Amino acid sequence: MAFLILLIVIIILLLLCLKIVPQAYCYVVERLGKYHAIWGAGVHFLLPIIDRVVNKISLKEQVLDFPPQPVITKDNVTMQIDSVVYAKVFDPEKFTYGVENPMRGLQNLTATTLRNVVGEMELDQTLTSRDQINEKMRAVLDAATDEWGLKVTRVEIKNIQPPKEIEEVMTKQMRAERERRQTVLEAQAHQEAVVARAKGDKEAKELAAEAESNAQIFLARGRAESIKLVYEAQAEGIEKLNKADVSEGVLRLKGLEALKDVADGQATKIYMPTDIAASVAELGILGDALSDKKKQDGGTIPRYKYRKEKEAELKKQDACVDGSTSLEGVRASVTTSNIDAELAGKAYTADRSENI
Numbered sequence: 001m002a003f004l005i006l007l008i009v010i011i012i013l014l015l016l017c018l019k020i021v022p023q024a025y026c027y028v029v030e031r032l033g034k035y036h037a038i039w040g041a042g043v044h045f046l047l048p049i050i051d052r053v054v055n056k057i058s059l060k061e062q063v064l065d066f067p068p069q070p071v072i073t074k075d076n077v078t079m080q081i082d083s084v085v086y087a088k089v090f091d092p093e094k095f096t097y098g099v100e101n102p103m104r105g106l107q108n109l110t111a112t113t114l115r116n117v118v119g120e121m122e123l124d125q126t127l128t129s130r131d132q133i134n135e136k137m138r139a140v141l142d143a144a145t146d147e148w149g150l151k152v153t154r155v156e157i158k159n160i161q162p163p164k165e166i167e168e169v170m171t172k173q174m175r176a177e178r179e180r181r182q183t184v185l186e187a188q189a190h191q192e193a194v195v196a197r198a199k200g201d202k203e204a205k206e207l208a209a210e211a212e213s214n215a216q217i218f219l220a221r222g223r224a225e226s227i228k229l230v231y232e233a234q235a236e237g238i239e240k241l242n243k244a245d246v247s248e249g250v251l252r253l254k255g256l257e258a259l260k261d262v263a264d265g266q267a268t269k270i271y272m273p274t275d276i277a278a279s280v281a282e283l284g285i286l287g288d289a290l291s292d293k294k295k296q297d298g299g300t301i302p303r304y305k306y307r308k309e310k311e312a313e314l315k316k317q318d319a320c321v322d323g324s325t326s327l328e329g330v331r332a333s334v335t336t337s338n339i340d341a342e343l344a345g346k347a348y349t350a351d352r353s354e355n356i
Helices: 002-017 092-097 102-119 123-128 130-144 164-244 248-263 274-283 286-290 303-317 327-355
Strands: 018-021 025-031 034-039 042-045 051-058 062-065 069-072 078-089 150-161 293-296 299-302
Touching (some): 002 018, 018 025, 062 102, 069 102, 078 102, 078 130, 102 130, 130 150
Antiparallel strands (some): 078 150, 293 299
16 A cells, blocks of 8 residues: 555656646756756656756747837927837847846837937938838847847837827828829829820821822822823824824814804904914904994994804805805805905994994
8 A cells, every 4th residue: 555655656756747848938947056958849857856947938939019108309309109029039048047037128128229219310201211210220129139039030110109289280281292292283284285285286287288288189180180181182183183184174164163162252352373364364254253343223242243143144145055065165155255254344344433
C-alpha cells in the first residue's frame, strides 16, 4: 500500500515537471535564479525546485494602439495624434532582461518621438506628409528598441485631430478651393466649346469651298466638252460638205439662209463679210434687211416684218418657181426679184426721206 502511494506521488511529480510550450510562444527558464535557456514550442522537462519559468513570451507580431498624444507643430498649432505601432519580439532574453515593462517603454518612446518629428513640421505639411512621419518614427523606434529585443516593423498615424478653429478655417479654405476649381473647369469647358465650334465652322466653310470649287471644275469641264463636241460636229459637217462636192449656188443659198436668221431681230446694225453682202446685193433685199422702219397708215412696223411682206409679194409675183424648178430657172427668178426689190427699196427710201 505504501509502495502504491509512493508510485502515485512520483507520477504526479513527473507530470508537474513536464512542460509543453505552444506554437509561436517561448519560455525563458532560470536555473537557481540565473538565466538558463529559452524553450521553444514542444515538450520540455523542468527540474523541480531547481528550474523556474520566469517569462512566457509571444513571438507573434503585436499591434499596439496607443492613446492620442497632444503634439505642437512648428507653427504653434496643438493637435491630437493617434498612432499605431506594429512590433514583435526577436530576442526573448533581451526582452526579459533588457527593460522593465518594455511595452510601456515603447509607448512612451513613441509619444516622444512623435512630438519630435511633428514639431519640425507645419500644420499643412503634417496633414499631407503622413508617410514621411511614419517612416521617420519607424526608423527611430526600431533603432531604440534593439536593446529591448523588439523589432518595430511598422508605424501608422491613425488620426490627426486639429483644433476646432483650425477645422473651421480648413473648411472655408476647402470650400473656396472647390469653388475656384469649379470656376476654372467651367471656363475651360466654355473655351473648349468655343474652340470646337470655331473648328467646326472652319471645316464646314472649307468643305463648302471645296464643294463649290469641284462644282465649278465640273461645270467648266462640261462646257469644254460641249464646245468640243460642237466644233467636232461642225468639222464633221464641213468635212461631209467637202466630200459631197457642193456647188456654188447651194453655198450661196445657205449663206442667204444664215443671213436671214441674223437679220431677223430688232438690231439696227449688222456687220457681215463682203462676199455675203455681194450675194445679198444680187438678190436685191439688202436695203429691206438693213432698213429701220416703214411708215404705213400713219404708223410704223419693224423692218423684219416689212422684209417678210416684200418677200411674200415677190413670191406671189413669180408663181412659176417651185421645188422642181432647175438651178438656172431659180437664178432667173432671183434676178427678176432683184430688180423688183431694188425698185421697192428706192420707193421706200423716197417715202422715208419725205417723212424725215
